[in-house]
Amino acid sequence: MWKSRAGSVSVALVLLIAPLFTFHATLIDAARVKMGERQAETATKAALRSVLSAYDPTLRGYGLFGVGNSPEASAELFSRVFKENLGSSGNGAFSLIEPSPVSESLKPVYTLGNQSVFQRQILEEMKYRAPLEFALSVTDKLTKRSGTASMLSGVSRFTVQAEHIERLMSERDEILDTAWTTSQQMVEKASIFRSYYAKKLGRLNELCQLIGLRNAEELTRSISSLRGQADSLRSAIAERQAGLANLLRAGVQAAEQIAAIQQSIVQLEQSWSELNRQIAELDKILQYIAEYTLLMNTTKLEAARDQAATTAMTQSVMEMLDRAKALDDRIREEIGSLPADSNIAPDALDAAVMPDSYYMKYKTGIGGIGALFNGFETAIAATTLFTGDNKFDSVRMASLTASNDAYAQRAAQFAGEQRLEEVKRSADEQNIARRKKEERNRFSNIWDQARKIWAECGEGSSEAYRLLEVGDSASGTISLYRKYADYNRLAVEAASSVPEMGDADAALKRTTGMIDKLLEGIASAAGQFRNELYFNEYALTKFNYRTYGKETGPDGQLKPDYEGSERGGHDLQGQEAEYLLYGLNSCLKNQSAAYGEMYAIRLAVRTAEALMSPEAKLASAGNPVVLLLWSLAEGAAKAFADMTKLVNGEEVPISTKAPDTLTMNYKDYLRLFLLLHTKSGPMTARMQSLIDLNTGRDLRETAVYMQARTETQVRLWFIPYTLAAFGYPVEGNRANVSKTASLSY
Known part of the structure; x- marks a missing residue:
């Protein structure tokens, strides 16, 4: 019987068809699993986008995007959207792939508590809203358009020479x-x-x-x-x-x-x-x-x-x-x-x-x-x-x-x-x-008058400052500033208050120092500090300051505020930008610090104008220090008048030597101070603290970058174990498909 040739053709056909069948069966299952993998990836990304689409509308008012749902709600939303996008009908209809979900996991990778992420979102917001020309307009007014910087430079050098003389x-x-x-x-x-x-x-x-x-x-x-x-x-x-x-x-x-x-x-x-x-x-x-x-x-x-x-x-x-x-x-x-x-x-x-x-x-x-x-x-x-x-x-x-x-x-x-x-x-x-004694006394009297308006703080901010800067030692709760500083591994340093103007001699030294710092800051502003300029402008756009609500437009009407941060209803009224700038623990300290520096700049300009006046020669008595003290006292009176206007939201001409159209207001001077001596790390932590205070949102828990991992199974039609050659884990007659996706705002 073994030697019989009957059925040899059938055997030959079987030997030929069996490998072909095995190959095609494996290929069909591999194609189905690949299609299932792509569908799982698409569903994973769609679910992840759905999670990120539920951003926090309150934070959006600050130009920030962060997941608004709780982790549980986000996980539920992700699972639901993921399953719906897998296409598993479950109604008995024919399905070529029939993927079935096995497990899903959702993990936040970065949050708004991370300063790098926080700053990147701010830059994205502000580069469309505050072009560099807007931030640099203040420096242009002081340099190219008015020559005030050059005048102040001459005064600074004359002060040094006067002391030598x-x-x-x-x-x-x-x-x-x-x-x-x-x-x-x-x-x-x-x-x-x-x-x-x-x-x-x-x-x-x-x-x-x-x-x-x-x-x-x-x-x-x-x-x-x-x-x-x-x-x-x-x-x-x-x-x-x-x-x-x-x-x-x-x-x-x-x-x-x-x-x-x-x-x-x-x-x-x-x-x-x-x-x-x-x-x-x-x-x-x-x-x-x-x-x-x-x-x-x-x-x-x-x-x-x-x-x-x-x-x-x-x-x-x-x-x-x-x-x-x-x-x-x-x-x-x-x-x-x-x-x-x-x-x-x-x-x-x-x-x-x-x-x-x-x-x-x-x-x-x-x-x-x-x-x-x-x-x-x-x-x-x-x-x-x-x-x-x-x-x-x-x-x-x-x-x-x-x-x-x-x-x-x-x-x-x-x-x-x-x-x-x-x-x-x-x-x-x-x-x-x-x-000298007369001019020193004259300056002191004017400065005493100026100090009376160096802050206008209402009641009710002490609790906010306690949360921002002190915390609660009884309950072991640290301050908001400390919370975000520790989260970003920043060294927490006590903010140093800006020294008072002092007597006339101290005022001369401080004014000279302010001039030098101002000129240095202006020289640096044109180049490498582009991102910092955007960041500084954010502080003045999303947060209030002393003259917020007092500024008027060309028509004489109060300027409307269209900002979504609703800064008019914040706990710290008329002082947020000052707090961001100086980081002191009271309204009086922050507003007076801004006032002192603003007065120093106005005093420098007015002193320079007095030095250039015809009366200076008669008043000098041939002594350079008398000339300086007289000019300082003359400038102090005019600077006080300028400050009275500035804190009332009015515009003040940069200098009498410049065109009348070149003016600056309180906000412009804050913009200048932010340019001069802001430290990015501490200021960012204070911004996060204020947003936390105003919105009640813990930015450390507000995700902006999410990572999802899903696992699905595709039922195999033919020979299960041959599919292991393609790298897919196989359990029984099902192939496991794992996908990972990441997405951020």
Whole structure:
């Protein structure tokens, strides 16, 4: 039977048809599963789109899209739409694929609590609503269209130069004060020297008259001769007295002889007494000569000593005057290099330097005293005692007296003339000190008035700020700001309040700092901060600020608000943008911070205008700091008037030097401050906190990017296990199909 050929054709056909059948059966099932996979993918995406279509309408008012349903509702919606889109009829009708759902899962990947996602949605919203030209219009007004930035730059540099000039002036005045003190001491010494040397010369003249033409050598010889004669007379007297005594002892009665001897003794004693008188007179004259000689020598030594002291004082004064003049030369250089864009008249500070004639006259006067005293000392040193052309006599006495009087008279004349100059200089210093005090007080009074309107806060915001910044320690609830900062892993730093304007000196420094910061911010705004400009504009579009609801249009009517964020009904009224900007924990602090910075800019502009005014020269008193303080006080009054208008929602011209059409309002200045010093991370966290506060929506739970995973099964018609070769898991007669889809707003 095995060798029979019957049915060989059938067997051959079976062998041929069986592989073909198996191939086609597998191919049909594979095609059906592939179609089921595509249908599952389409259903998954359709269900995911349906979930995202249920966005939160409240958040939409802020230009944000986030899933509005709860996770349970979103899962139910996804499952329902997914099943409906699988096309499983279940009514017994023929279906080529017949996919059946097995499981679905829906998971949020990103939420609006994520700052990157949050910021991206803001940029999408604002790039159509706030083009860069709108954000940069403020900077254009300050730079290209008005030149205000250039004017402020000049003022900033002048402030630095003014402080330098003031220091040079103070140093110069201290030197001149010391020079005048030394000069007065020199004048006083000159008066003392005159009296002292006048007495010396008078005594020398008196001794010269007593001595006459005799000299010590002649007097010594005369005294020796007279003393020899006196000694001879003394011996003769002694002999006669001895002879008389012998006669008296011998009892010789020779009355006439005794009388003669006694008469002779008397005569000899008279002669001896006369000789002693003459010797005494000559000794006295000899003492006069010794005193005369000693007095002349000591006078010369003292004159030389005093001349050295006078020369030293003269040189000291001269050196101080040279140093003071060098400082004046530096002051002239500083004044000559004032920035051209400050538009300050160069001659406004001419009085800041002492004229060259002051130094020339001073040096001439002080030098004349020293020269005349030097001449007196030279004349004393050249005077001789008894002989020579310069011997001391009445003629020499008159010459020395005249020389002694000359330097004293010159000193008195110098003191009288220079005292007028120094009194004037001192009066100028006192006037400048008085003017500084007056202008500082004037600024302080204006600033005190300005502080009265630096905030307008109603009641009822304390609870909102507690939620935003403090939280509830009793329940362990952290603040909204901390919640979003922690979610984005931001370091939470205490917001630093903006310092007050302070006194006039502090105001100058702060105004200068604000100018520098302003110019730096304007320079940076044109390029790399495009996204930040959009982000800043969002803060002023979706949130309220102090003048919200006060601004009027060209028709004089209040501007309507079409924003869906309904910012007029928020808990923080008239302060949200300020809170976003500064992040302080009260309305007073946030509004006053904005007011202080706004006032500083207006003060800078108004101060610049005052510096450029014709009145500045008269008000400066030649002192740059007085000029600055006066300009500051003038600017403060006008800045206060500007601020009164700004906080009432009015427009204020940028500068009187610019066209009247170039104006800015409160919102424009907030836009400028956002440009200057906003930190993106903290500000974003504060935005999220405010939206959470206003809407009650926890943005951390508000999904914007969803991921879905589904699993379906397709029933196989033919040979199930052959389909495993295509990579599909097979359970019984069903192939499992898994799909993953992601979608975001």
